[in-house]
Amino acid sequence: MALFPNHASWSLRRRLTVTVAGLLVGASILVGLVSVLSLRSFLIDRLDAQLQSAVGRSQAAVDGHDDRDKDNQGPNHAQDALLAPGQAAGTLVIVNNPGGAVTAAVLGNGGGTYIPPSVLGTPPAVKDNRPFDLHTARLGDFRALQVRALTGDTLIVALPTTEVDAATQQLLLVILLVTALGLGVTIIAGRYLIRFELKPLERVAATAQAVATLPLDRGEVSLAERVAPEDTDPRTEVGRVGLAVNTMLDHVGDALTARQASEEKVRQFVADASHELRTPLASIRGYSELTRRSGEKLSEPMTHALSRIESEAIRMTALVEDLLLLARLDEGRELVHGEVDLTRVVIDCVADAQVSGPDHTWKLHLPDEAVSIAGDQARLHQVLANLLANARIHTPAGSMVDVTLVREGAQVQIKVRDNGPGIPAAQRRTIFERFTRGDSSRTRATGSTGLGLAIVQAVVQSHGGKVSVASKKGRTEFVVSLPA
Ligand SMILES: Nc1ncnc2c1ncn2[C@@H]1O[C@H](COP(=O)(O)OP(=O)(O)O)[C@@H](O)[C@H]1O
Ligand SMILES: [Mg+2]
Known part of the structure; x- marks a missing residue:
């Protein structure tokens, strides 16, 4: 099956360029995909580790303040969890108390901000102590971990994935740019290099073309055209073609020489034969004319026969002269300029x-x-x-x-x-x-x-x-x- 079934007329140069460019794009996609995925998984693992410590801090903070605010549990538990020392800006904390109240807060640079739970949507059903992805409509994406506090609250601590996303996007962008650049360089350099590499093939084709325009059908043909020795190295593909062309030209040249020789022989034979026939024909003509004019009394049929002999001899002389002339013209001589x-x-x-x-x-x-x-x-x-x-x-x-x-x-x-x-x-x-x-x-x-x-x-x-x-x-x- 052809690689380009619908582009049968494409030149070899174009096919090679397109193939190489296609391979490059395929390889780049594969490398890019693997790099991006492994970078992302590495960064998420690191984020998960940070999440573990953040959750530990929050849990300790909530558990430590357990006795104090019994009346107003929700917000304060969330605040405790959020403001635990060491917590990073952007941390999101969601506290579900056993009574069903949900409090959520996000840590900014200047302190915590409560957010209405509706912003978060329905919290996903997740298992404790296993990191998961949390998507929120307004706050963006988070990596989250759920634990249970001693108070019975369910505590979800989440860290934004902004940096992970930015890093993977950056990598993706770099890969795209490098691929595009590589593709451009490959196409330009590839075209040049392929053209350069195909030069010998073009030279062989040029020789074949030059021979094709020679008139080989008649006359003496000097088939001097040959593929240059540097293009006939049998170790290369083009060299083998060049060698085959030269061998073929040798054979054709020999055949043409043989043909020319045999044609010359025939021509020479015709010329010699016509030349040799002239003298006997002249004799026949002369003797018949002599007999006819001798004055002897000849019978009617005899006279007729003699005049026929004479006229046929004249006709044959003309034919022989014509043959001789043609043979000499074929030989290329006979003209007096x-x-x-x-x-x-x-x-x-x-x-x-x-x-x-x-x-x-x-x-x-x-x-x-x-x-x-x-x-x-x-x-x-x-x-x-x-x-x-x-x-x-x-x-x-x-x-x-x-x-x-x-x-x-x-x-x-x-x-x-x-x-x-x-x-x-x-x-x-x-x-x-x-x-x-x-x-x-x-x-x-x-x-x-x-x-x-x-x-x-x-x-x-x-x-x-x-x-x-x-x-x-x-x-x-x-x-x-x-x-x-
Ligand atoms: N002017 C002409 N009118 C008609 N037929 C012609 C004429 N010239 C040539 N021909 C034809 O062409 C043939 C070849 O001519 P040519 O080579 O001179 O041979 P030849 O005259 O000996 O027959 C003739 O036999 C004749 O049939
Ligand atoms: Mg004639």
Whole structure:
């Protein structure tokens, strides 16, 4: 069971502070209660002893004057009892004579004062010679003792408990003040000390947080972040956490390195394979072309077969080139940096597209002044060529394609918009991934590889830019943003 079930969100610091403060209050209450009760019982015992002697004096005084005032017993007996030498101020004496008359008097500094018995209320039924508490409405509280005089009178002598009450109240007050002070000091010092003690834990958390923000999903990751050695002492709880975090980071680092190595191997393999395939493909293309043009009379099916071999070889060459380019872009090389006149690139690409796609209407919007950025001219040319080829291949004849180059603040944007059939939402999500394509036999026949947009994204990203697509029926727009 949790200690603070309703405060699950409390920080450890707050929990510890509240726990310590609670324990302190509990201990203070216990100590205070025991001290006050034992002080009171000690003082009452002492008062009872004083009471014994006071009663002895009073009794002697009453017994000694027994013969004299037979007629007027009550008041005088009370006075005798009260004015017995040695009696302290504040002493209360009550005399009940056998006839039922009650006389009561209290000793002041200047002598005794009679008080009407009604002030005392009904006297409690008590046993002789046993001290008891006497509460009066107007005179306050007393400790009293009842004895019997030789005259037959019942004599009650009482001493005020004022001093006992004052002493216990004083002690209570002191304990309360000390507890309050202790509580304040505990909370303030406790918060500080706990914060201080929790520092190592916070440092471990900070390390974990720093690692959590690292992009670990791709590329070469240097996992240099570690919990400092002073926070990895296995003898402490925090040290064990720190040690566990470091061990985990070691494992994760090893795993990431292994992953990186295997990714590199695959990439290298793809690059090598594509590279090796170029030459035989060129041969196939060359020989089929040579045979077709040799002038020999070939049968109709033969000619068809040769032209198929040739066109498939061309398609495969394109695929292999794309694969090789992607593998090299993944490796982070292949880009040649220089000053690129984007306006020129856009004009060239649209001109090329116009030649390849005479069935489409091509529109071009350029800013007034020339736009140039730092980058790889050939690759940027390829980005735009791929987008324009898509706009040509994946839209019906007669569609309109609109290319816009704009400069927006620190960004240069190339927008390629067409009014074709659009891209289904399901496909749009993965459109920049490799080998994603709308599978119609028409696109396959026209040399579709599904790598075009993957190359667009890889090139744009290696230029520090990004590419996005928005599409609905009759309006598809690709936007390439590059840092100016
Ligand atoms: N402008 C466009 N209009 C409609 N569909 C498009 C457009 N551009 C791309 N697509 C879809 O995205 C797919 C992926 O494009 P891409 O990566 O260039 O591969 P490819 O063109 O070789 O098929 C295409 O097969 C096509 O279905
Ligand atoms: Mg394409």
